Amino acid sequence: SVVLMQKLDVVLFVDKSGKLFQAxxxxxxxxxxxxxxxxxxxxxxxxxxxxxxxxxxxLPGLVLLPDGPxxxxxxxxxxxxxxxxxxxxxxxxxxxxxxEVTKLGRLTHLNLLVTRLNGAxxxxxxxxxxxxxxxxxxxxxxxxDAQTISAHGILTDISGRPGLLLTVQQPRIIYxxxxxxxxxxRVLFLAAGIAFSIVILFVLERxxxxxxxxxxxxxxxxxxxxxxxxxxxxxxxxLSGLASRINDMLVxxxxxxxxxxxxxxxxxxxxxxNRALFMDRMKFALAKAQRTNLGVGAIFIDxxxxxxxxxxxxxxxxxxxxxxxxxxxxxxxRPGDTVARLGGDxxxxxxxxxxxxxxAEAVARRILQSLRKPIRLKDREAFASASLGIAxxxxxxxxxxxxxxxxxxxxxxxKVNGKSDCVVYDESMNDYAIERLELETDLRKxxxxxxxxxxYQPLIDLASGTLEGVEALARWHHPKRGLVPPGEFxxxxxxxxxxxxxxxxxxxxxCRQAVKWQAEFNLTDFSMSVNLSGKQLQADDVVxxxxxxLARTGLAPRSLTLEITENVLMGKRDEGAEKTKRLxxxxxxxxxxxxxxxxxxxxxxxxxxxxxxxIDRAFISRLGDEEESxxxxxxxxxxxxxxxxxxxxxxxxxEFQRNALRELGCHAGQGYLxxxxxxxxxxxxxxxxxxxxxxxxxxxxxxxxxxxx
Ligand code: C2E
Ligand code: CA
Ligand code: CA
Numbered sequence: 001s002v003v004l005m006q007k008l009d010v011v012l013f014v015d016k017s018g019k020l021f022q023a024x025x026x027x028x029x030x031x032x033x034x035x036x037x038x039x040x041x042x043x044x045x046x047x048x049x050x051x052x053x054x055x056x057x058x059l060p061g062l063v064l065l066p067d068g069p070x071x072x073x074x075x076x077x078x079x080x081x082x083x084x085x086x087x088x089x090x091x092x093x094x095x096x097x098x099x100e101v102t103k104l105g106r107l108t109h110l111n112l113l114v115t116r117l118n119g120a121x122x123x124x125x126x127x128x129x130x131x132x133x134x135x136x137x138x139x140x141x142x143x144x145d146a147q148t149i150s151a152h153g154i155l156t157d158i159s160g161r162p163g164l165l166l167t168v169q170q171p172r173i174i175y176x177x178x179x180x181x182x183x184x185x186r187v188l189f190l191a192a193g194i195a196f197s198i199v200i201l202f203v204l205e206r207x208x209x210x211x212x213x214x215x216x217x218x219x220x221x222x223x224x225x226x227x228x229x230x231x232x233x234x235x236x237x238x239l240s241g242l243a244s245r246i247n248d249m250l251v252x253x254x255x256x257x258x259x260x261x262x263x264x265x266x267x268x269x270x271x272x273x274n275r276a277l278f279m280d281r282m283k284f285a286l287a288k289a290q291r292t293n294l295g296v297g298a299i300f301i302d303x304x305x306x307x308x309x310x311x312x313x314x315x316x317x318x319x320x321x322x323x324x325x326x327x328x329x330x331x332x333x334r335p336g337d338t339v340a341r342l343g344g345d346x347x348x349x350x351x352x353x354x355x356x357x358x359x360a361e362a363v364a365r366r367i368l369q370s371l372r373k374p375i376r377l378k379d380r381e382a383f384a385s386a387s388l389g390i391a392x393x394x395x396x397x398x399x400x401x402x403x404x405x406x407x408x409x410x411x412x413x414x415k416v417n418g419k420s421d422c423v424v425y426d427e428s429m430n431d432y433a434i435e436r437l438e439l440e441t442d443l444r445k446x447x448x449x450x451x452x453x454x455x456y457q458p459l460i461d462l463a464s465g466t467l468e469g470v471e472a473l474a475r476w477h478h479p480k481r482g483l484v485p486p487g488e489f490x491x492x493x494x495x496x497x498x499x500x501x502x503x504x505x506x507x508x509x510x511c512r513q514a515v516k517w518q519a520e521f522n523l524t525d526f527s528m529s530v531n532l533s534g535k536q537l538q539a540d541d542v543v544x545x546x547x548x549x550l551a552r553t554g555l556a557p558r559s560l561t562l563e564i565t566e567n568v569l570m571g572k573r574d575e576g577a578e579k580t581k582r583l584x585x586x587x588x589x590x591x592x593x594x595x596x597x598x599x600x601x602x603x604x605x606x607x608x609x610x611x612x613x614x615i616d617r618a619f620i621s622r623l624g625d626e627e628e629s630x631x632x633x634x635x636x637x638x639x640x641x642x643x644x645x646x647x648x649x650x651x652x653x654x655e656f657q658r659n660a661l662r663e664l665g666c667h668a669g670q671g672y673l674x675x676x677x678x679x680x681x682x683x684x685x686x687x688x689x690x691x692x693x694x695x696x697x698x699x700x701x702x703x704x705x706x707x708x709x
Contacts, residue, residue, distance in 0.1 A: 008092055010023065010025050010092075011024040011090065011091070011093075012024075013090055014045060014090075018045035023036035034067070034070065034093065038066060039063065039070070039093060042064060042157075043074075045089075047159065048074070048159070061157065062155055062157045062163050063093075064116060068095055069095070069114075069116065070093045071093070073092045074090075074092075075091075076089050101113075113166075113168070114166055117154075132165065135162075136154055140264075141276060150167050150169045152165055152166065264276065267341040272340050274340060278338060278350060279401075282296070282404070289352075296398075297354045298348060298349070298392075299348065299389070299407060300346070300404070300411040301347040301348065301387075302411050303384055304384075304386060304415075304420060306318070306321075320378065324384070326339070329349065332367050333351070337349060337352060360392050360424075361424060364388045367422075368388065368420065387411055387414035387422075389422070391406035391407035391425040409430065412433070436492065439489060443496070447498075452502060453474075456679075457471045457473060458670070458675040459471060459669070459670050460669050462649075462658065462667060463662065468526075468668055469559075469561070470683065471563070472510035472529065472531070474490070474502065476489050490533070493533075494535050499535050503535075506530060506531075507546070507549055511555040512553045514526065514528035514555050521691055528555070530560065531562075531593065534565065534568030542583070543583055543586065546562070557586050557588045558588070561591050563590075566592055566593075566594070569608055573607060580608045590612075591613070592612070592613050592614060594650075605643070611645060611646060612647070613645050614648045614650050615633060615636055615648070616651075620633070620652055620661070620671075621651060623657050630660070633664060633666075637666055638665070646668065648668040648669065649666045652671030652673045653671055
């Protein structure tokens, strides 16, 4: 009894109305005495009474006191026959502080950490909140660094609120191990709680010592995981009742353990394996490949425009779509292969026993195909398309993380290629990704460091051969790389938002230059064309900014043509129609760039107030080679003429192309045949020559910029 009393820090007697009747703090190794009132507050007897209900054995639990957690056992005081009415309660408390945690850690050889939770932390600290939310659903595992993972579990306090966060740090070998450990820790704590209740029983009623000893040692053994699945005790009294209760709890714990394991390794929405399980299986697959000499493949799948579905149709439809995709993916692979969901709209597939990368590609193609069929949602049909990246290895030493990363990189490339496609990883892609990142960093500085400038490419009247105007094209002179083509930096600028300062800087520079040329050479009809990115057009302030620049530079609106691409207009048609109308109201002109490469038909074009169609270079270069492109160009020109639009042919490189276009009725042309993009000073020379001979600007003789080589 003395030994047992030494394990207690406080004993409270509470009357049947829930008021403290007497408190007996127990001094333990000079530790400060706990404050009984604080313990009473934390216990919250009014609500505890209803939760305990007809409890006759006692309730073990955890309370958080200001000076540290405490394990308590609450035992009703009954009549001697063990039945009601309840006359009050006895509460036994034992501190569970750093000292005990350290001891437990040493005992179990685990790197154990206990963090006290309070409501404010859970709400305000994103990391803690994530862990608690994860741990409330089961064991929550997260990587700590390259070698270690940490697993988190929650111990709730006596009123069911998250009380302590148990954290076990484990070598990263297998995620599951961490999950098991945290489940094991929970069992251990529960067993400690049960054992504590038994202590209370002993102190209170002095039951048969020997039997109690069997029971508590069995509980302890279960806690240590030595394999006993249940406790056994003979007799038909309270003690055997307790034994059967313990057994019930153990069964529940075991079920819960399985549940925890399933939750920890599967995606809740689709039921597919999650990243942890996927990576685990990949490791096994790679290990197996050593024996079979066959390859392992990973396919990384990211749905295209999923955010759009989610935003426009709602989350429930988004979930339905993900489930449908999960099902199609599962139906497309062989039974031995693993389909997993990483979260969001990302899925992965593990392919084992592959003879070659072509087999993985075949699976990827089947997936693209299967996604092409419409997906039935509650009230509508939707289409899912996805971008797929494939990585393949025959080298079992390939780290699984690398294989995943490579598949991810290839997927990203598929996105860049225009989505709904699959791409096989190759090593150059890594360089590409790094290079792109570097370019992005440098581009942010480029405008301020005056590395961006503008070249001008003449637009020629095909009938007369005279200069109509120029198109402004952005150039970037990178201090180390030299001239970077706009095809490389404009997409980065668009993705990062740099396009706004960049695009408007080009516009202002071009307008200023146009005013200069008009004044110097008395060219009232000279027009300046400037490219306007879709990002710029979509922003609310586009009309305002363009009109500001016109006002600042003094360029007459009718001398400015903005070039936009058709896809931008087709995306949000009403908005596009409204914006283009307002731009036209400024008095400027609009040209549709790269026409023929997008999805628009000429009839939908009538929605927009467009002045000029620029036929894409691709059609021009095939003129004469293919009957078909000649027919396409012919019909574009015919229809445009009917709609009172001008037509400009882009990328004219040969006399043949020029003549063909002229005969088909195309009014203007642009291309290396006439001139490459030129610096402002080179174009000034052209204008000087043109002033001498107004019918033939001698532009072809100038070399133009190195991009046009
Ligand atoms: P784009 O608007 O279609 O510009 C025409 C492109 O075709 C220019 O490439 C030009 O150098 C090239 N080109 C002209 N004639 C010929 C020819 O005879 N043969 C061949 N093979 N190519 C010819 P560049 O300068 O590399 O520009 C590429 C794209 O970058 C432009 O295509 C435009 O979409 C974009 N871009 C350039 N500057 C800007 C800008 O300031 N703002 C925005 N938003 N985009 C820009
Ligand atoms: Ca253009
Ligand atoms: Ca173009």
